Amino acid sequence: MKSEKLMNKRCFGMSLLLVVSLAGCFGEENSDLKEWMRQNSEGLHGKVEPLPAVKPYEPFPYNASDAADPFKPAKMDVAKGKGALIPNVNRPREPLESYDLEKLQMAGTLQQGKTIQALIKAPDGTLHRVRQGSYLGRNFGMVVRIGETEVTLKEIVEDSGGDWVERTSSLTLEEVEQNAQKVGQKK
Numbered sequence: 001m002k003s004e005k006l007m008n009k010r011c012f013g014m015s016l017l018l019v020v021s022l023a024g025c026f027g028e029e030n031s032d033l034k035e036w037m038r039q040n041s042e043g044l045h046g047k048v049e050p051l052p053a054v055k056p057y058e059p060f061p062y063n064a065s066d067a068a069d070p071f072k073p074a075k076m077d078v079a080k081g082k083g084a085l086i087p088n089v090n091r092p093r094e095p096l097e098s099y100d101l102e103k104l105q106m107a108g109t110l111q112q113g114k115t116i117q118a119l120i121k122a123p124d125g126t127l128h129r130v131r132q133g134s135y136l137g138r139n140f141g142m143v144v145r146i147g148e149t150e151v152t153l154k155e156i157v158e159d160s161g162g163d164w165v166e167r168t169s170s171l172t173l174e175e176v177e178q179n180a181q182k183v184g185q186k187k
Helices: 002-025 031-040 174-186
Strands: 105-112 115-121 127-130 141-146 150-158 164-172
Antiparallel strands (some): 105 115
16 A cells, blocks of 8 residues: 555655646747847837828919920021131132032041141042132032041021031041942841
């Protein structure tokens, strides 16, 4: 009997130990995390600022119909008729000014000292020497630069508004044009 009592006490002790250890396992899950969150959120209170009041739309009347159109490039009216960009029609005309620029061809260049001249072929087959400052074409085109393969001109043409404007044009060496055409045909 003594052994039976002893055995019952042992079973009871083991059961009690088992129950106590299981109680520790079934405690509140993530309690340390919950405690940290509680401590760090004690002083925090969310407050959202109200949105600013929306002002009503007030249209702005545009009363500048007599002013310059802001969407068109402005033209300078400086000294209109007093030396503004107007071609000099009183100067003697050069032979190559009687041809359209598209009909003239650059045939090559010549150099004498530091002076470079371009050879320009007219539609009738004649060659003409031109230098910087010479005139070509019907649009008062003046030679401003002569390169090995190109002659650059500044032409003075009349725009749709009747004003004289300057534009840049060029004549390219015949061989360069022919090579470019061949390359274009191969593609």
